[in-house]
Amino acid sequence: MTPRRLTPVLRLQECGIIAVILVLGILLTWFGGTVRAPVFERGADGARHRVYETGADGARVPAFAVRNKFLNAQNLAQLAKDTSFIAIMAVGSALVIISGGIDLSVGSLYALASVLGALVLRHLGPEGSGAAHHGWQGILLAAAACLGAAAACGAINGALIVVLRVHPFVVTLGSMAILRGLAFVITSGQSVGGFPDGLRALVRFQAGDGLTVIPLAAMVLATVAGWIFLGRLAAGRRAYAVGGNEQAARFSGIRVARVKLLVYTLSGLSAGVAAFLAIGYYGAASSGDGQGYELSVIAAAVVGGASLSGGRGSALGVVLGALVIQMIGSGIVLLGIDQNYSQIVLGSVVIAAVVLDNLNTWLARRQFLK
Amino acid sequence: MTPRRLTPVLRLQECGIIAVILVLGILLTWFGGTVRAPVFERGADGARHRVYETGADGARVPAFAVRNKFLNAQNLAQLAKDTSFIAIMAVGSALVIISGGIDLSVGSLYALASVLGALVLRHLGPEGSGAAHHGWQGILLAAAACLGAAAACGAINGALIVVLRVHPFVVTLGSMAILRGLAFVITSGQSVGGFPDGLRALVRFQAGDGLTVIPLAAMVLATVAGWIFLGRLAAGRRAYAVGGNEQAARFSGIRVARVKLLVYTLSGLSAGVAAFLAIGYYGAASSGDGQGYELSVIAAAVVGGASLSGGRGSALGVVLGALVIQMIGSGIVLLGIDQNYSQIVLGSVVIAAVVLDNLNTWLARRQFLK
C-alpha cells in the first residue's frame, strides 16, 4: 500500500513546475510564429553545405524550410544546451539549499574553476609549452584541475561555515569576492583561450542536426546524480534532516558538520563541472565569467520548488526550474519582445511561474482531499 | 533589577561590532601613514583658496600640512558620507530581515527612485521646462516623487509576498529585475542630470572643512528612527515576533500580513531616502545605479548582527556594519593595497569581521556566566 501512495505524492511535487513548462512551451509555440530557415546538408567530407533548389524562373536559389520558431529540434536542442550549465550548478546549489544553507559563491567559483582549467588547457594547446602532452591525458589533467579546485573551494566554504559558526550567507558572500579576486589575479583580467582542439571538438560534438549531446548528457547525469543522492543515499537523507531541523538532526546523531561540508563541496564540484563544460564549449575563460550566476542558480532552485528555509526540494525540480528561467529568456527573444523590456518580463514571469507552481500544488492537494 | 539586566545585554550586542571598528580604525591609523596635504582657507567670498607661505629662500610656496591619512577630520567625514547611503538602506533592509524576510530589490528600487527623482529635478533644472517652479517646492516635489515611488514599490513587494504567499526571496528577485527594467525603459539607459542648483548646494553643504552634514544627519536620523521603531514602538516588537516565530505571532493575534507590508514599505522608503540624497549629492541618476547594492546592504545588516533567520538585529548594529564594510573598502585605498587584490581583501575582512564579532559576543557571554 505504501509505495502506491508514494508515487502520486512524488509526482505531485514536480507536476506544478512541469505544468508551468508546458504552458510556457505552448505559449511560445503559438505566439512564436514561424521562420524561414536555410536548409543544410552534410556533405561526404562531413562539412555542411546549403541545399539549393531550382526556383520558378529556373534559377538555382537556396532552399528554405518553414518551421515553427520554438518547436523545432534545433531550437529545443539549443535551449537544452543553454540550460545545462546553469542547471548543473543549480543541482549542487539545491543540495546546499536543502540542507538549510545558501551558496552565493557559485558564480565566482565557476569563474575561478574556469580560469584554472583554461590555464592548463592553454598550456596544452597549440601555443602552449605543453602541447606535446596533447590528447586524453591533457584533457583529464585540465578536468582534474578544474573540478579539483572547485571541490576544494566548496570544501573550504563548508569548513569555514562549520568551524567559524558564521551564517553561510556571510561566508559565501566573502568567498564570492575572494574567489573572483583570485581568478582576476591569476589571469590579470585577461581572457584565457587557445585550447587544444580535442576538447572543443568533444564538447561541441553534435549528433544529428544541432544537438550538442555532451552538455545535455552532463545535465542529465547531474540530475540523476542529484536524484540518487537525495532520494537513494543515506547522505541525502541527512542533508534533508539538517535542513529540516538542525537540532533534531544533531539529537539523532547526525554529524551535522560533516553533512554541511559535503553539500558545500558538492555544490563547488557541480560549479566545477559546469565550468569545465563551458570552457570546453566556448573555448575560453576569463575572471568575469559567471557574474550574477549565484542569483540565477538560486532562482532556478527556488522556482524548482526548493525551500530556502531548508528541508525541501528535489534535483529534477531544480533542473526544471533552470529550464523555466532559460525558456523565459529565450522566449523574450523568440517573441521579438524589445530587449529593453526583457528584465521586466523576466522578473514578472519568474514570480508568475512560482505562483502558478504553488497554485498547482494547492489545486492538486484539494483534489487529493476529495 | 530588570532594567539593569537588559542594559548590559543590549550593550553586549553591539560591542562586538564596535570592537571590530576600533580594531580596523587603529590598524588604518597605524599603517595608513601620513600624507602631505595642501592647506586651504576660506576667503571672504566663501571660496576656498590655497594658503601660501614664504619658503626658506624667500619664495612664496604653497603650504602643506602633514596629517595622518586615516585619522583626520576630512577623511572621517568622507567615510561617514560614503557610508551613509548604504547605511540608510541597510536600516530599512534590517527591518525586513528582522521580520524574517529578505529584500533583494533594494538596489533596483534605489535606481528607479533615483531616476524618477532625477527626472523631476531635470524638469525643474536650468535646462528643463519647469525651471520657473524653482526653489523649495520643486525640491519637495522631487523628494515626494522619489520617496513616494520607493515606498510604493516597497509596499507592492510586501503585498505580493503576503497575497501570493511566495517566499520573499522569489518575489524580490523578480521585482529586482522588474524595477531595474522600468528604470531602464524610463531613461533609455541614459544618465539624467541637469538639476537646479538649490538641491546640490543643500546636500553638499559643508560645515567646517569637508564635513558634509546632510548625508551624515540623514544617516543619524535613520539610525535613530530605526532604533525607535525596533526598540520603542509596538510595531517593532511585532516585527521581531513575526521574525522569531511567525506562527506563534499569528496565533497571538498579530496581523502578520500587516507587519510584512509595513516592513517592506519601510525598506522601500529607506532606499528612496538614500536615492534622494545620492542624486542630490552626485547630481545625476541612471538606471545602472545601485547595482549589487542588495548584497552590500544585506552584508551590512548581517555584519551588524542581524540574523537572516529572523528575529534578531538592531538598527545601530546594522549602521555600524555598513561602516565596517565601507572602512574596508576605503582602507584598501588608504593602505595603497594593490587594487588587483581588493576583492580578496574585502572578502576576507568581511568574514573576519563577522568572526571577530561572534568571538567577542562569545567571550562576553563567558564573562557573563562566570
Added chain:
Amino acid sequence: RTITIGVIAKSQSNPVFQAARVGAEEAARDLGARLHADIRIDWRTPNDEDAQKQAQAVEQLVLAGADGIAVSCSDANKLTDAINAAVDHGVPVATFDSDAPASRRFVTFGIDDEKCGEVIMATLVKTMNGRGVVAILAGSQNAPNLQKRMRGAVAEAARHPGITIRGVYYHKETPQDAAAKVEQVMEANPDINGWAMVAAACLFTDNALPWQPGAVKCVAMDALPPELAYLRSGQVQVLYAQQCYQWGYRSVELLVDRILLDRSPASVKEVSPLIRVDPSNVDAFARNWDVWLRK
C-alpha cells in the same frame, strides 16, 4: 525582401551602446528606403557583460534565420566558435567596438582598446607637461576591454620618466560608486595631479570631481552628454569619444552591402577613429547627441 540583422552589443547597462542601437536602427531605415528592402534590427544585448550570453545570442540568431549579425565581443575567445559556426551557416558576421580577430568575421569596425588607453595617457601627459603623479580609473576589474585600455595607459605612462602612477583603481560600475572612488583616492593621495579615466562612469554624475578646475588634469574616455559639462567647467581637459553611433550605423551598412549587394569591404579592418573633444569643439560635438540619442 525582408532581411533581419542581429545586433549584439556588450551590455544594456552601458549607455554608449544605446547610441549604437539608434545608429543601427537608423541605418536600417535609411538603407531600407534606398534599397527597397525591409530591414529589421534584432537587438540582443545581455543586461550585463557576459560573453557566454553573447555566444548564445549568436547561435539563437542563426537559428532564428537572421541574415547577418553584428557583434561587439565581450570576450573574443569565447565568441570565435559561435561566429565561425554562424559563418558556416551562411550568416555573415561583422564585429564592432571589440573584435574577435581569430574568427571568420568578414569585417571589424572599431577602436583598438589598447591604443585607446595609450592615447588617453599620452594626452594626459602632454597636458601635465610630462611631469606629475597620475591615477588611472579603470571601471570593473573583470571587463576585458577596460583591462586592455588600462594596460595601454600603463604602458604609455612607462615611456615618460616624469610620470609616476599612483595606482589603478577599480570600482563597481555605477556612476555613484565611481565618483565615490575618485573622492576616496584623492583624499588618500592628495599629491595626485592627473587622472586618466579609461572608464569614466563617474562623469555621468554632475559633481563627481573633487578638485578645482585646473588643479588636477584629467583626460577621460567617452563624451556622453553629462560628461561634456566637465569640459565646459574645466575640470576635464580632453575627452575621447568613441563612434558609438557609427558602430551601429556602419556595421549595419557593411552587412547590408554584403547581403543585398554582395559587396565586401576593401579591408577586414575598418578603423573607427577616436574623436578628440576639448573645450574648443565641445559645443559642436554636443549637437551630435541630438541625432545619436534620438528616440
Added chain:
Amino acid sequence: MTAFIEFRSVSKRFPGVQALDGVGFSVARGSCHGLIGENGAGKSTLGKILGGIHGADAGEILLEGRPIRPQTPLEARALGIALVHQELSFCPNLTVAENLCLGDLPARRGWLDRARLRARARGMLAEIGSTADPDALVGTLSPGREQQLQIAAAVGTGARVIVMDEPTSALSAGETREFRRLVGDLKARGITLIYVSHRMDELFEMCDAITVLRDGRHVSTEPIGATSPDRVVSQMIGRTLSAAQSAHLDLCPGGERLAVAGLASPGRFTGVNLSVRAGEIVGIAGLIGAGRSEVLQAIFGLDPAATGEVRVDGRGLRLGSVTAALRSGLGLLPEDRKRQGLVLTMNVRENCTLSALSLFSRGGWMRRRAERRAAAEACELLRVRTPSPESPVAGLSGGNQQKVTLAKWLVRSCEVLLVDEPTRGVDVGAKAEIHRLLGDLACRGKAILLVSSELPELIGLCGRILVMRGGQVVSEIGRPDFSEDALMRRMTGLAA
C-alpha cells in the same frame, strides 16, 4: 444548566484523515468541561476550530445561542475565546513579558509602554503563581516554563472561554498542583474551560463533565458523577485497560551498564553520580528547571561543556560526541519533540529511521524496503495513527508525533536508553503501551534512565528514583519507600 457553547455536527477534514466527523455536544457556563480521546481523536482540532485557527468544513458552533465562526485567532479573542496550545508556540527571541502580551501590546499611539508591559506580565504570571522573570528571553526557558507561560498568556487575555489543550503535559507534579488551584479560581470567576488532557486523575478532579471523542466522532458527554475512569477508558479505546505491574520489577537487575561519576556542566548541574544496571529502570524526578533534561543531554554528548566520567558497559565514553554515544549503544528520547525530536519537513518513515540511517543503508545506499518495513513495524507497535508512514509528520496529532519520536529509538535498538518525558501528550491506551514497552526493554536486559514529571509513571516503572533539585542529585529512593508525597517533599526541598 443552559448550554453556553454548543457544537453542532462539526466536521473537519485534513489530507487523508477525517479529523472531526459530526461532533456535537454542549458546554455549560462556568464549568470545566473535560475532553478526552485517543491520540488523533480530534481534540486539538476541535479546540483550534473554536480558537479561530482552523475553519470547520461543516456544522456550526453556538456561543450563548448565537452562531459564531471565528476565522482568525484575533476574531476568536474578540469573542472572548482563548487557547492554550498543545504545541508550545512562542517567539524565542522575545522576552517573557513581550510574549505574554504579544497580541495586545500596551502602547500609547504606537509607542510601547514598557512599564505597563512589565506590570501586566507580572500580573499574568502572578495569577498562575509562576515565578518566571518577565525579562528573560523565552528561548532560554525549559519546556515546562514555556508551558506555564502559555497558560498565563491565555488566562491573561481576560477571556470568557479558555480552551486548554494538554496544559500540564510539560509541567511537573509541583506545578501541576499549582495549576489545579488556578483552575478552581477560574471556575469561581465564571470562566468556562474546555480542558483537554490524557491525565485521568486531573480530569476527574477538576471537571464537571467529560466528553469522549473517538476517531473524530462524539462518543459521550456525561457529568462527572455519572461516569468513572474505567468507563471513560473503555469509551475511548473500546476496551478496558488492565493495570498489570511490569515484569521487569520482579527480575533481579544484572550488571552495571551505565555509570556516571562526577558529571558536571558549568551553570547547569554539578556532581551527578548515578548508575543503571541491566534490566533496571532508574527514574529521575524534579521540578521544572531542576536540570534533569540537561543531565541526559550531557550523557548523550550534546553538552560540549560537560565534564566528568561516563561509562557504558564498563567502557569510558568520550563526552561531547553524539557519535561516540551512539556507538556505545546509548539512545536519547528528547523532551521537546518539535525542536529536538522531529524533522517536521519529513514524513513519518523518514523520521523513524533518522537515528539509524547507517542500519538502513549499505555502502551509503538506503535499503528502502528494510527501511519501510522497520518504519511500518514501529508504527504498528506503537499504534501511531497516521494515514500511512509516508504522510508528513507535521500533520500528525501531538501524541502521535510523540510516538514517532519514540519509534525512532525502537528502530535503532539501543542498549542504554535515556528517556525524557516519554509519554508527554500520549493517550492512556498508548501510555500503557509505552510503559509496557519500556518494561519489556528492561526485561530484555536494557538499561533505562527515565526522566518524567508524572510521579505515577515513575512510581509504576522504576526500581529506584533519584531526585534532582537545583542541578544536583539530592536523594535516592528505593522502591519500598516510593510515594508521591515522599517524592514531592524531596523535589521541593521540604525533606532531604
